[in-house]
Amino acid sequence: MIHSRHRQQAVDVDAALATLLSPVVLFFALGFGAGLGRSSLAVPEAVAKGLSLYLMLAIGFKGGVEMNHAGLDPTLLRTVVAGLVAGLGIPLVAYAALRKTTALGGLDAASVAAHYGSISVVTFVAATEHVERTLGSYAGFIVAIVALMETPAIVAGLLLARRAERGKGARFGGALMREVFLNGSVVLLLGSLLIGAITGDEGYRSLAPFIASPFKGVLCLFLLDMGVTAARRLQDATAMSTRLVAFGLLMPLVSAALGLALAVMAGLDAATGALFVTLCGSASYIAVPAAMRIAVPKANPAYSLGLSLGITFPFNLTLGIPLYAAAAARVLGS
Amino acid sequence: MIHSRHRQQAVDVDAALATLLSPVVLFFALGFGAGLGRSSLAVPEAVAKGLSLYLMLAIGFKGGVEMNHAGLDPTLLRTVVAGLVAGLGIPLVAYAALRKTTALGGLDAASVAAHYGSISVVTFVAATEHVERTLGSYAGFIVAIVALMETPAIVAGLLLARRAERGKGARFGGALMREVFLNGSVVLLLGSLLIGAITGDEGYRSLAPFIASPFKGVLCLFLLDMGVTAARRLQDATAMSTRLVAFGLLMPLVSAALGLALAVMAGLDAATGALFVTLCGSASYIAVPAAMRIAVPKANPAYSLGLSLGITFPFNLTLGIPLYAAAAARVLGS
Amino acid sequence: MIHSRHRQQAVDVDAALATLLSPVVLFFALGFGAGLGRSSLAVPEAVAKGLSLYLMLAIGFKGGVEMNHAGLDPTLLRTVVAGLVAGLGIPLVAYAALRKTTALGGLDAASVAAHYGSISVVTFVAATEHVERTLGSYAGFIVAIVALMETPAIVAGLLLARRAERGKGARFGGALMREVFLNGSVVLLLGSLLIGAITGDEGYRSLAPFIASPFKGVLCLFLLDMGVTAARRLQDATAMSTRLVAFGLLMPLVSAALGLALAVMAGLDAATGALFVTLCGSASYIAVPAAMRIAVPKANPAYSLGLSLGITFPFNLTLGIPLYAAAAARVLGS
Amino acid sequence: MTLTLHARKRLELVLDAPHLERYLRVLEAHGVRGYTVLPALGGKGSRGTWRPSRLTDASDRVVVLAVVSEELAKELLVDLDVLFDELPGVAFLSDVGVLRPDRF
């Protein structure tokens, strides 16, 4: 028993090392180092956005093709519920933690909380690489959960902001509703998933040389850019207190633990569960910032982006993902 | 006889359905829906332009390699003449139709007419996918015809604009001549065609992993963007009367019918003929708008782009192409 | 003897012709022609920068994988020294030549000299295509030399500028040091090299569909853009005297001859030597212009970019590379 | 020959891109007949320095330029002043002359 646990730990450490030394993480580290050293290395903004669209299209389509194979999974519905619980619950925990332990005001705390309740698509994509290598294939429907989990936290964050400033700071409205339910990444992920599910293997064969073969390389180039961006965000947020930094490092662990409990309840297998846990542990930097800007204009984006991009994202990419996967393997059985 | 026609129709309908449910069209529909719902989904302009260059380079090069195989085709010259007739004739028909049935002024009608006399490269590219699947391979030289047919309609539109406003509204000049004969898509298509013809199979082998394998995937991403753009153009053009909308839907059918007659005269096979008919039925949204802006500055581009991108392009992509291909198969024999 | 020299020359001419008629050079010529004719053909700036990053990432990574195979090469150190000598020596020669034969002032001559002492990554990439085809595989460590040779010439140019204007025109400082040692291309090349060396064959397998298969095609698209840019630079520099033009054509030959001597001393094989000679013969248009702008603000970039991009780059791409490779093959034995 | 210039006001706004629509609605409500939107690369204000946020346009700023009559400018400022309580943004007003008075 103890013996096998040792062996298991050795495997975990090997897998974690393999991930840390994978091109994907190394290119991120390269960008991060360049950014910290204020090198002139920079991926043009338009190209970075294009790469991000590509990754979402590819991951959505592949998920859809998987769903086409597997048919409707009985655990799908339970996972949807788990995703909703996480998306609405995590912001409450985050908000309470921020108000208790840091000096952030109500609006800023609400905005940051919304970021942590939502998810990071790139963290998810990087996690699929690790999970496929260590735990095998995952259920395609998890991509639908990715899209689904972008939104509820925005609503939670908004309600928190309203409570914080009685109707003044936070606004609902047409523009916001569009941002919440029709934001680009939700539409692209769900749309590609649907197209993958409709066109199935035939569609996959015709698109594979574009969305499958070069996928990992594109991810490397994208993470190079994410490294530069994360380093800049970290530097912009130099005003951040130690307590805020601690929040950025501990909150993902809290959310991931919650996610693991939910994964058990939803009856997920280890691979799919590891991805679900990663989603819970990750923080948004695309959909939520845009929505919060409209909904809570007086919140300062330097806090939320500094934390989600500058601290939590690098942590998850390097240490978080292997940790979440190892925990999921233990608890959900590999 | 009746029996076989039935079977033929069933085949047509199947092929049309297959095209409507192909990833290419579905991604267009996704973008179109996102655009209509005013989602924040957007491909950066620079990336969209880059994808468009890629498609032209790839289609031109592949056409050139085909020509290298086939040698000079005796029907090439006849097709050139057919393309010239279409490029000069369609604007006259379109102008007369617009002046008779809509409230457009002379300059605007001339500008719109020029758009319909020229061609849409993306419609052509999408048509090659459908045609290859249903009618087999086409003559590579048709790509030269694509490049050729961009230009004559501009001259026709210009003459119409001059007649409409006696020398005041429309200008010839160096900048315009460059736009007409050296516009980016003409140069890239013809240049890539030539390079493909020179380097032949050896060139093809070295470039295939770039221009052939991922082609369909790139087309999907590009059409996602075209969907968003087309929806925006349609919304910008809300001021458009029912009669203008009717023009946008019927004019391609008229042009395609003319194209079919010309394809018969030129002696084209079904696959090549289907592409020629599609070219006639399509309307420009790259070369002609740029040229008209210089040549007829007082024309309002909202009309021409609203019609060509907002109405005719979606129509052709979904219903037009299968229809043109079916008609070509019937008339030219499959 | 004479007989074999004839045969050798025939081989050289064939190889040169094959390079001149390769898609890579033909697409450059297409862009160059379009630029001279002032066609509207244009690759968006962001896309061009993205392609350039891709090429550096790919070439760096491939070099690193090669180094992983070969282990540390005993000639590496000698080549480093040779690169330093070239990077510091060529600017001195160039400066003297410019001051003797042209009317350029001290600051402008120093700036141009720095460009010629540094290297052009794209010329190098194009040369690898030619060299691999004609001389076989080269040592992966040469990519490290590429990165290394970007920098010393900047220092040399700066010292020349200081001498020319006693402390007034040229400045050292934090921004400049960053530009010199952490400029984007140095960081990306060396970083990718390192990642390739760390991840080796396994990394290569996972990234090959992105960085290896489509490489040549991407190079074609990039060179199309370089053609347009080079033509524009040439036109902007119409004020350039015949003597300046002569400098742009002869200086690469002088530098290449120096490079050949250094390659002999360093004991390089023909393929690696040909690339080293090409590096010496090429002139920078990315790293050095940026550094000179900060270091010697009063120098006019129209001269340096007109010469390096408008004259030397096209010369090297078409005639220079085959010439350098042939010379290296003769002298270093093929 | 000298042309007469007609006095108008040049209103210049710097605001966050996500709020552009709400600001333009104010302009439209007052019947402003022309304006131009320009991109900004970065800057500094009461909320610190910023640069474009790249993957999301949440921190992009734009400059809106509108040349209007003096009365219209005054009316606009009243409404903009209210908006500035809720949304970030700054406004500058200066004098310009225009050639075709009927257009502004």
Place this chain on the structure above:
Amino acid sequence: MTLTLHARKRLELVLDAPHLERYLRVLEAHGVRGYTVLPALGGKGSRGTWRPSRLTDASDRVVVLAVVSEELAKELLVDLDVLFDELPGVAFLSDVGVLRPDRF
């Protein structure tokens, strides 16, 4: 220490990108020694609202900024007024001070 500022005119044009060359030719013809071209993202004018046309630059607009002497400004306006009959575009003129009078 206070520096003297010299009075000049700031000419601002909003025009369609495809016609930029023709406008610049007018500036060059009058010997304008400096100008700057800025991109625009969108706007509204007599021909309705517009946004960049993406695949073609047919509907892109630019802003041209030129600081010139008063006489030169007057001369320019006369020619621009003629051009405005044929091409779309608007012009605004205002007062500025510059440090180095010999340059403008």
Place this chain on the structure above:
Amino acid sequence: MTLTLHARKRLELVLDAPHLERYLRVLEAHGVRGYTVLPALGGKGSRGTWRPSRLTDASDRVVVLAVVSEELAKELLVDLDVLFDELPGVAFLSDVGVLRPDRF
């Protein structure tokens, strides 16, 4: 209702992107509380016409816009004048009115 406008100075700089940091350092040193940086597409000056240099940003220009008090403007001009001896760049100063005087 009419709002009172407070008089301020609008400083506009056109400079080379690689030197932006050094110019901003001057602004920061004088305690400028707000500015906006805009991209430029091309232009002409004493060093000839230019367009963006694409692969390197060595020839890109930017426009810096800062609205400041009159005293601050004067101080800034003195320092900028010194900088112009060493670096390329031009400065224009004009009058503007602002709504919230405490911010500028």
